[in-house]
Amino acid sequence: MGYKIKSRIWIEADDNVLLGEGRVHLLKAIQETGSLTKAAKSLKISYKKAWQLLDSINKSAKKPVTINSIGGKGGGGAELTEYGKSLVVAFDDINKNCWRFLDQQLEKIKNL
Amino acid sequence: MGYKIKSRIWIEADDNVLLGEGRVHLLKAIQETGSLTKAAKSLKISYKKAWQLLDSINKSAKKPVTINSIGGKGGGGAELTEYGKSLVVAFDDINKNCWRFLDQQLEKIKNL
DNA sequence: AATCGCTATATTTGTAAGGACATAACGAAA
DNA sequence: TTTCGTTATGTCCTTACAAATATAGCGATT
Numbered sequence: 460m461g462y463k464i465k466s467r468i469w470i471e472a473d474d475n476v477l478l479g480e481g482r483v484h485l486l487k488a489i490q491e492t493g494s495l496t497k498a499a500k501s502l503k504i505s506y507k508k509a510w511q512l513l514d515s516i517n518k519s520a521k522k523p524v525t526i527n528s529i530g531g532k533g534g535g536g537a538e539l540t541e542y543g544k545s546l547v548v549a550f551d552d553i554n555k556n557c558w559r560f561l562d563q564q565l566e567k568i569k570n571l
Numbered sequence: 572m573g574y575k576i577k578s579r580i581w582i583e584a585d586d587n588v589l590l591g592e593g594r595v596h597l598l599k600a601i602q603e604t605g606s607l608t609k610a611a612k613s614l615k616i617s618y619k620k621a622w623q624l625l626d627s628i629n630k631s632a633k634k635p636v637t638i639n640s641i642g643g644k645g646g647g648g649a650e651l652t653e654y655g656k657s658l659v660v661a662f663d664d665i666n667k668n669c670w671r672f673l674d675q676q677l678e679k680i681k682n683l
Numbered sequence: 684a685a686t687c688g689c690t691a692t693a694t695t696t697g698t699a700a701g702g703a704c705a706t707a708a709c710g711a712a713a
Numbered sequence: 714t715t716t717c718g719t720t721a722t723g724t725c726c727t728t729a730c731a732a733a734t735a736t737a738g739c740g741a742t743t
Contacts (some may be wrong), residue, residue: 463582464714468577470575508702525721557673561669607690619734642738686735692735703725710720
């Protein structure tokens with residue numbers, strides 16, 4: 460079996476993490492479920508952790524990434540802003556490009 | 572202040588980690604000091620951790636990465652093989668290329 | 684055979700991250 | 714004004730991981 464190259468990328472703003480793979484997963488789950496509680500359950504992480512992640516995202520982003528509402532019909536909910544949606548798409552795109560780039564670079568090591 | 576993109580890459584062999592940034596640091600320190608004990612001290616990690624890392628590296632690599640000697644003049648020591656040296660160089664090269672690539676990709680997010 | 688500095692491990696101790704749990708606050712709707 | 718399901722937060726408790734410590738073993742040199 461040959462070598463494999465793997466990577467993890469993340470985006471920071473003012474030395475705070477804005478987006479990483481886990482955070483993007485969370486945003487996608489919010490987009491699908493419309494609720495932070497349901498998103499946490501679908502990812503099998505605690506609500507507290509999910510809330511901490513989302514709070515950190517919104518604090519470090521330049522524009523709001525989600526809009527959270529407390530109370531009201533259904534008890535409230537969370538949804539992505541347009542900015543949030545485009546961040547998710549852009550992150551996925553960069554990540555995939557990175558994988559392709561690295562697979563190509565790995566050839567340098569295979570023939571040593 | 573704008574966004575920054577960061578990354579961490581590593582190479583696996585048979586689902587075991589072969590090389591990552593920490594492991595490459597360790598190999599470089601071994602190369603400079605000629606001893607695992609001194610390398611651990613220079614990186615301010617415990618000898619145990621350094622030894623576990625090196626053991627894991629040598630177990631997952633196709634060819635030996637270091638040659639370790641016990642006892643004898645000076646009590647022993649550790650040094651990189653030619654293969655080990657070229658792995659370090661190749662990893663650094665790929666890592667730097669990855670940074671450049673990602674910085675360029677980040678532009679997609681800056682103008683959202 | 685005694686010494687020395689190193690590699691090679693096991694065992695114990697400490698610590699920080701995460702999970703479980705509890706609870707407050709909220710606003711629409713009935 | 715009561716109910717409901719959610720967001721928002723604090724507190725405790727556990728548990729996985731890292732550090733510290735201890736010790737065995739090695740072989741050239743003296």
